[in-house]
Amino acid sequence: MADHHLPGDPPVPLTLRRSPRARRISLRISALDGRVTLTLPKSLPEREALEFAAEKEGWIRSHLAKHPEALDVQLGIRLPIDGIDRRIVTATGKRVLIREDEIEVPGDRPGRVLQRFLRELARDRLAAASDHYAATLGRPYTRITLRDTRSRWGSCTSDGGLMYSWRLILAPPEVLRYVAAHEVAHLAEMNHSPAFWAQVAHLYGDYQSPRSWLKKQGNRLHRYRFDV
Structure with a gap:
């Protein structure tokens, strides 16, 4: 290319x-x-x-003109974590700290540091949600993989492997949990049939609101560029 x-x-x-x-x-x-x-x-x-x-x-x-403008992750900008915008500031210590209205980031490359931190935070949240829904469903998954996917928020393989976009950590928590329930439901139904959506409703509950949020707001999570 x-x-x-x-x-x-x-x-x-x-x-x-x-x-x-x-x-x-x-x-x-x-x-x-x-x-x-x-x-x-x-x-x-x-x-x-x-x-x-x-x-x-x-x-x-x-x-x-219909797409949100790309935004470099650097000191001073506001970045959503769990759907809440927080301003990136220089940390006084040596680790990332999430506060009510700020994200303290050490070093002179906040984008790179935050990307590593957010991937690990996303892994913890998505593993916990996947564990919960898999236990409710009564079907185990084999592994969890995190990627920076642009075509989908998650997927489930025929051998029980779950893949998620780590950028889900930027979305509200209920959106992250909905995607986890959606992919875990595929362990029972590898399709999008009425039976599949019944499984999603059984695991998550009323999923229309987070599903709608992803359709309307999800593309904004890709505007943040961390590799600067």
């Missing part, structure tokens, strides 16, 4: 991806983070793909 920019104010990052199966240029804007990807045939000059993007500039910018 190659990275380019569409000129303008502001410039729009473009990712060019070659595919041996592509027969023409295709343009995709991620619904989660607004990433613009151009897929082009193997032998097509990059210049033609960039010209194609320039022709579509109005369409691209109108779609990007």
Whole structure:
């Protein structure tokens, strides 16, 4: 893949991806983070793909206007943890501390430090929720994996492996628990049939509110960039 920019104010990052199966240029804007990807045939000059993007500039910018602007995680910004916005400040000690309205972070790279801290916090919360729902269901899972997924908040494999996005720790606790119940329910029903949703309701209760929150607000959790 190659990275380019569409000129303008502001410039729009473009990712060019070659595919041996592509027969023409295709343009995709991620619904989660607004990433613009151009897929082009193997032998097509990059210049033609960039010209194609320039022709579509109005369409691209109108779609990007619907996405929340990316935000670098650094001192002074407000970051949600458990759905509560807290301002990032310099720690007086050597570890991360979450206070009512602030997050104390040591060192000069708060994004990197916070990412490690939040992954571990997410693992603890998601493991506890998964343990609880698996015990209620009466079916064990085999492992928990955390990733920074952009296409889904969780998944369940046929051998009982659970995968979650660690960014769920940024969402309200009930949203995190709903996703855990959703994936654990797949241990019994590997589909999205009425029987599956009945299992989710049995494990979690009324799941409509957290499910709706994810659909409406979930993409905002991807706006925070920690690797700066």
